[in-house]
Amino acid sequence: MNQNFDAYIPIIVLMTLGILMVIGALIVGSLIRPKNPNKLKLQPYECGEDPTGSAWANFNVRFYVVALIFIIFDVEGALMFPVAAVFKKFNEAGAGGAILISVLIFIAVLIQGIVYCWKKGDLDWVKSYQVDGNDNKVAEK
Amino acid sequence: MFDQVLFYISAFLTVFGAILVVLERNLMHSCIFLLTSLMGVAGLYLTLGAEFVAATQLVVYVGGVVILMLFAVMLTGGGLEEIKKNIVSVDLAPSMGNLITYFWGALSAVVFLLVGGKILTSIYSSAVIADSPKLFIKTVEEIGTKLLTDHVLMFEMSSVLLLGALIGAAVISRPSKVNIFQKGEDDVSH
Amino acid sequence: MSLISYLVISTILFICGLIVIISRKNIVAMLLGIELILNASALNFVAYGKYVSAHIDSHIMSLFIIVVAAAEAAVGLAIVIRFFQIRESIHIDNAAQLQS
């Protein structure tokens, strides 16, 4: 029973090591590296110009829609993993057909979601614009 | 021995993260402390022998929900407007009502506390009686078997739930096409 | 390392989530609080499952809590973003109207 928890030691140690490596390297570096900052050096890089405004502005909502579709498929994958892990055993016991059907229903329901998003154009990253002769923006289709 | 170390580390991360989510004014920092707290909860699941739930917590929350939250904070202005309000972070509740309402409010709070405390103590005392840890081995396969036999309806219904969430959220967050055309026409007029 | 310690931790999580929901005026922050509360409930399920009933059903319950939490976050944040596009604010007091 004790052995069971020993298996988690590397997770903790490795994650701590990740933190310690960064801290250690920064401390060691602070002994030997130069430190003479000036105002220009501490500016965010904007190709030599003075930066205008904050970068924390609003962003395209497309990024969010992608994250949204992702999270649904992420959860689907999380639920599929234990089912996939026992599929072979059920199949060897002769119950493969019933399991296959329930898995297929599960996937089919979610495929409808991706098909819907595809049809409605949520998967198109940027709606492409065409410019007609008078410089008017015309949405595609 | 090591299970206790794991427990204390995870418990510290959970509580520390949760309290800092409350105290931190910057929304971006709050999200990161939420991440800490969620990873602590994943560690607690490990100490409880629920390996698969712990990994699901990592995959869904760290990989999905937290990034979604960060995106939402980004898209709604970076959470900057909130930073410079007051040092004590919890906003004071707006005062409403008069003396009588406060009296009744205080009285009902006392009653709630007594009832809640009674329930909690009974829960805790029953918990002490039932204090006999049992371990699951190969939780993944047990969960898979359960999902395909006893809980198969929940398994299928969750896919419908996810489909509903996907379509609903996509419809809600879709930028309306009307605006695009209006902007185009505005460009023409100017 | 007994059931009580897990219950105490989940109580702290729940109370923190509740305070966040009550005190913050930012809708995204309130959703953070909801995530904390859902985590507290899922943790309770697994803890009781280990110490009281020794049944794997508790794991499945918390799995579904996580599923519901993810779906809730997706829809909730979609509403927040739509709200921001219309009102240019995510202050909860600006959400007093049903019409745009």
Add this chain to the structure above:
Amino acid sequence: MNDTIVSYISSLANIEFSPLFVFLIFLVAILIIVNVMALIGGLGTYAERKISADIQMRQGPNRVGPYGLLQFLADGVKMIMKEDIIPTESNKLLYTIAPVLCLSGILATFTVLPFSSGFILSDLNIGIFYLLGVSSLVGVGIFLGGYSSNSKWSMLGGMRGASQIISYEVPVTLSILAIVLIAGGLSFKTLVSGQTGFPNGWYIFHNPFTFIAFFVYFISALAEANRAPFDLPEAESELVSGYHTEYSGMRFAFFALAEYMEVFVLCGVASALFLGGYKVPFDLGGDTIIGQFLQIGSFFTKTLLLYYVVIWVRWTLPRLRVDQLMTVCWKYLTPIALFNLIGTAVWIWAFDGKSILSLILSIGASGSAGGH
């Protein structure tokens, strides 16, 4: 019960270790692995320059050490002596945390990476699923790195990076699910032990669907590790340097190290899942120490060959546009991966989990038996 390197050693030497010794053995093993991985990460930068030089008919680094082999050490010394610059407008806490998240996320994946049947730090029951979960920390790290710098280039790179990493996680997960269906388990030992030392027993040749799944996985892995042709988050010709534009010195070095180690991890997973992993032909050496070293050699050969292919691809193919990137992920790879998943499930149900080669052989055998 989870097998660990300690349980392997105690079964080999027939000793029960006390908790302190268990911890010490883990510590030593972890230090070995982390050092080897850091070396591979460092040599990765060297290999990248040398191979690119080879492809472009140049010399490449050749001054520091024999054939320029010590170039990465010189780079490291340069990095550590660089001034540590934190932009004034940046978000200090997030700026510090971002490289830590990237590095911790990648280091934690080494817990389950199967170097050999004994030398695997701990073979968790949830192996591959755990790896997916932990490596998603990298996406958060990249996003925060981009966000905290408060520079427009970083912000664009961070946004692109986060959305690219999460998008391509879907085809990766679905391709892995196809293999999990065949192997019937999530732990890496289960996944690898179903294969043999020779290519005819590898899962990539198990059926036509897994053959496609390997390429889907490999392409998506390139995108997950931000490698060309999917290196949009750090596209140097459009975004200066992407999410780590404002990072200097060691902080930048940790981002780069995490990236090179992630490439190795993803190649390792590909070789473990599809290419037989640590399996040696005829099980040479068995469970002894010599066998373990042969297995490590087998694993590293496959993984480093894939590593070479990754670098080769980088210097061969041009970069995609953002909309093309998303189109490739959502309109090509994800549907193909879903199709693979369904196809594999049906294959296992229809042919009782037999591979295509054994089916052909059995048909041939029955055909010849019928002929007589």
